[in-house]
Amino acid sequence: MKELVSKQLVKYLENCGVEHIFGLCGHTNIAVLAELDKSPIKFINVRHEQIAAHAADGYARAKRETAVVLSHLGPGLTNAATGVANAALDSIPMVVIAGDVPTHYYGKHPHQEINLHADAQQYEIYRPFVKRAWRVDRADRFPEIIQKAFQLAESGRPGPVLVSVPMDIFSKEIDVSLFEKLKHNTRHIQKPSIDDETAKKIIETLVDAEEPLIYAGGGIMLSNASDELRELVDHLNIPVAYSIMGKGAVSDDHPLTLGMTGFWGTKFINDKCRQADYILALGTRFSEADSSSWEPEYTFNFPPTKLIHIDIDSNEIGRNYPAEIGVVSDLKQALTVLNRVAKALYPNGVERNAQLKEEIASYKHTFKDSNQENVQSNAFPMKPQRILEDVRQVLPKDAYITTDVGWNKNGVGQQFPIYEAGTILTPGGYCTMGFGSSAAIGAKLARPDKVVVSLIGDGGFGQNPSVLATAFEENIPVVWVIMNNSAFGTIAGLEKAHYDTTYGTVFNKSGETYSPDFASIAKGYGIEGITIESAEEFKPVLQKAIEANKPVVIDVAMVNDPVPTDGHWNILDIYSPGKKVSHVTT
Missing domain, CATH: 3.40.50.970 (Thiamin diphosphate (ThDP)-binding fold, Pyr/PP domains)
Incomplete structure (x- = not known):
């Protein structure tokens, strides 16, 4: 037939x-x-x-x-x-x-x-x-x-x-x-694992190390291995740093979670990576931004730090840093074996790093305090730190967040805690403007039982606002929070810092700041659109939008204040050789 x-x-x-x-x-x-x-x-x-x-x-x-x-x-x-x-x-x-x-x-x-x-x-x-x-x-x-x-x-x-x-x-x-x-033909192919002998060598190496560290990448989420990673961290008491794609692999409120590395990481986190004698890297390609352009004085220093690298892709092992032990394996399979071997070798776990836990807790407290002036500011346009804090307070812990590029990505990676693995969707390798607004409708269709909020800049949202037509027609209840600084803000900060101009990076007409009326655009598509008029108004509006369970656009004016960074990006030396110039407020 x-x-x-x-x-x-x-x-x-x-x-x-x-x-x-x-x-x-x-x-x-x-x-x-x-x-x-x-x-x-x-x-x-x-x-x-x-x-x-x-x-x-x-x-x-x-x-x-x-x-x-x-x-x-x-x-x-x-x-x-x-x-x-x-x-x-x-x-x-x-x-x-x-x-x-x-x-x-x-x-x-x-x-x-x-x-x-x-x-x-x-x-x-x-x-x-x-x-x-x-x-x-x-x-x-x-x-x-x-x-x-x-x-x-x-x-x-x-x-x-x-x-x-x-x-x-x-x-x-x-x-x-x-x-x-x-x-x-089978729909599910068995994935490669790790042998017990290699697992034993890795576990004993980590236990014998003086300052071991686990570095988690996006591969943890791809293999759905966050539970297994958390189990290993708790059993061996080893601190965890992560790439932007690895954020959430272990909850940000875990006492051994350090945070994000690299250009938008902090000195404390980057220093802990540099000081490690052994790093177990899981599902990461050590990208440029996460690794401070691979320059050893900032984030990673291989050698003298020694690397154990497990990845499903053999091409990533040794690509950017030499690996003492390299393993090609699915991470869920590998971590299952590592946990079994660790429990056989050390049935009562490994007791250490009590002082480090106190140090991490103190760092997190100090870092949070350093942001309090901005977090509590009633200034309008709003401080980006206040926007992120208000969003985090309103959202349930298992809500899905999509970001784009700029403050809504780099600031979230640095300052916005994620508690459930896989609930932060961000464009990592390609850093694509326009990703966040569209990825949100896909996430909501996949997980209709979860709250989904898209944090996106005005430049990113302007890439494809017609996403609202699909959201309206299919009744996809996403809330878009447009962090509106009337600019391609990150690039504006770079250009101002190095060339003392913001030409081609900020939005204006006849010398006056310009922004489309995103609330009216939303209404034109049949979606509720709200323009925030004060800092105090934002949080209750967001809460109400989430409770409405329908698509809503919230346009909130924001100061163009670049994400603070202690890390390094080599392009800064290309712009201004030897001057250690970063971003400035525009």
């Missing part, structure tokens, strides 16, 4: 447990949309493909499942590229299914074909950042390709894949047996 590829594709996705698909229509993919109309799978319609990719990214992070994007060819696919690249650099599993030109028109330059160097070449655009890009040239090959796509997206180091499908393939009939036989 034969059936349309489009029909069998939708059935396959249903059998895979797919509940939502994010995308935008085009003449190349409407055969699939027509089948989705008959399916329990919900198609989340957007106004721009970048929104679809970011929403799918947020969905995959919150649901811990592979997300699916359906795109049109050409401009649709290139519009989505930024969001897909962001997911790739943060190792988020995603399958992008894109329509393409008909196979019988390759090279004739049919409508929207990309063929400047080779015929039907659109899939090549994604090659630098997806794990693999397929072009389906035969209908009977499509079933095995789509299965390989899901398997590859989820295996090893997760990431996006592309399946580019000529529109005539969707409308061809193939034998149903080709899809049926896919059911015999």
